[in-house]
Amino acid sequence: MNGYSHLNGASYQNGDATSSNSVAVPLGSTNQPRLMLRNLTDTEATFHLSGVEMGLANSLRRVMVAEVPTVCIDQVLFLQNTTPIPDEMLAHRLGMVPLISTNVARGLRYTRDCECDEGCYYCMVTLRLKVSNLNGISGQFMSVTSDMLEVIPSPGGPVPQNPYGPPPAVSPDDQDIISNRDPSLGQPVGKGNPGIPPILLAKMSRGQEIELLCKAYKGIAKYHAKWSPLSTVAYEYDPYNKLRHTTYWYEEDPSVEWPLSSNAGFEAPPDPSEPFDYDAVPSTYYFTAESVGSVPVRSVVEQGLDILAESLGKVILAVQKETGVDEDEAEDADEGMVAPDLNGNGYGAGAYGGDQGGVGGGYGATPGWAGSGMSPLRR
Numbered sequence: 078m079n080g081y082s083h084l085n086g087a088s089y090q091n092g093d094a095t096s097s098n099s100v101a102v103p104l105g106s107t108n109q110p111r112l113m114l115r116n117l118t119d120t121e122a123t124f125h126l127s128g129v130e131m132g133l134a135n136s137l138r139r140v141m142v143a144e145v146p147t148v149c150i151d152q153v154l155f156l157q158n159t160t161p162i163p164d165e166m167l168a169h170r171l172g173m174v175p176l177i178s179t180n181v182a183r184g185l186r187y188t189r190d191c192e193c194d195e196g197c198y199y200c201m202v203t204l205r206l207k208v209s210n211l212n213g214i215s216g217q218f219m220s221v222t223s224d225m226l227e228v229i230p231s232p233g234g235p236v237p238q239n240p241y242g243p244p245p246a247v248s249p250d251d252q253d254i255i256s257n258r259d260p261s262l263g264q265p266v267g268k269g270n271p272g273i274p275p276i277l278l279a280k281m282s283r284g285q286e287i288e289l290l291c292k293a294y295k296g297i298a299k300y301h302a303k304w305s306p307l308s309t310v311a312y313e314y315d316p317y318n319k320l321r322h323t324t325y326w327y328e329e330d331p332s333v334e335w336p337l338s339s340n341a342g343f344e345a346p347p348d349p350s351e352p353f354d355y356d357a358v359p360s361t362y363y364f365t366a367e368s369v370g371s372v373p374v375r376s377v378v379e380q381g382l383d384i385l386a387e388s389l390g391k392v393i394l395a396v397q398k399e400t401g402v403d404e405d406e407a408e409d410a411d412e413g414m415v416a417p418d419l420n421g422n423g424y425g426a427g428a429y430g431g432d433q434g435g436v437g438g439g440y441g442a443t444p445g446w447a448g449s450g451m452s453p454l455r456r
């Protein structure tokens with residue numbers, strides 16, 4: 078018996094957890110994870126996760142909402158703002174604009190991992206907003222929207238090839254980022270798509286103008302909710318309340334005042350003549366995830382599962398280190414197990430540590446780069 082073989086569930090299914098310090102895992106249909114996709118669009122996914130304990134289902138929910146990276150505006154340099162809207166408010170609104178972040182996990186570096194000083198092509202997307210209403214009609218307002226943000230080249234990008242000279246030297250890490258870069262990375266979601274209304278940032282009257290530069294960095298929602306790829310993710314379990322995990326408040330008839338959800342169709346209704354099962358545990362979770370559009374929701378679910386597997390791998394390694402399991406034994410037992418990659422994309426030690434107090438900072442007054450001059454991401 079070794080650390081890895083616990084994961085396939087065979088020992089628990091047979092009730093073979095005999096050692097004195099083992100954890101009692103409920104028997105039943107757990108430890109046979111299954112995921113059934115019910116509905117999938119670019120922005121919404123409905124799926125059933127079954128055969129896992131609630132802790133794992135909730136972990137997946139939390140990883141999807143808070144650990145899948147996206148790119149967001151984090152610092153704003155105001156060159157001109159003669160509208161009545163304060164710089165700080167405009168900077169806050171710009172930070173909330175969802176930007177296309179397809180494949181950002183491999184197509185952009187965390188700026189804290191980059192060797193540059195103030196952001197470069199490999200760790201930053203630069204956007205510019207330059208709008209003026211100098212010749213507008215008096216008394217009429219002009220709307221400034223997210224569609225007016227334009228991506229401009231960040232400094233330090235790949236050097237164009239010289240047909241007469243040797244190819245430019247690019248490190249393997251940089252080459253990996255170049256080849257994985259999505260061409261639309263950092264564009265405001267819905268820009269140029271008449272089916273998606275743009276986000277209103279400000280209204281300006283005649284004679285007013287805005288000119289600013291934005292630095293957008295890769296980040297996760299553990300730092301600030303603006304980096305979350307999902308606007309909603311929730312799961313329901315036990316739609317008939319057979320487990321009696323909740324007590325309905327009602328005035329006259331709970332069955333009328335608490336109508337069943339659509340998920341009830343996937344479970345058998347309770348049999349009133351059956352005695353209550355004290356050993357029953359939830360095993361199927363009905364997930365709904367809705368994307369803000371920066372990353373396709375399918376990719377969010379897939380990345381969430383990858384990140385969760387990697388995190389659990391790290392827990393296994395830590396437990397082995399504490400308990401002194403022989404490394405050779407562990408190596409022999411990795412069949413069917415996702416090998417944890419401790420050198421992976423920024424999930425290493427210290428990545429989440431440090432000062433979280435600066436979350437949401439980084440904006441400030443005119444002129445100069447807003448905030449303290451150093452994004453929380455660069456600490």
Ligand SMILES: [Zn+2]
Pocket residue numbers: 188191192193194196197198199200201
């Ligand atoms: Zn950089």
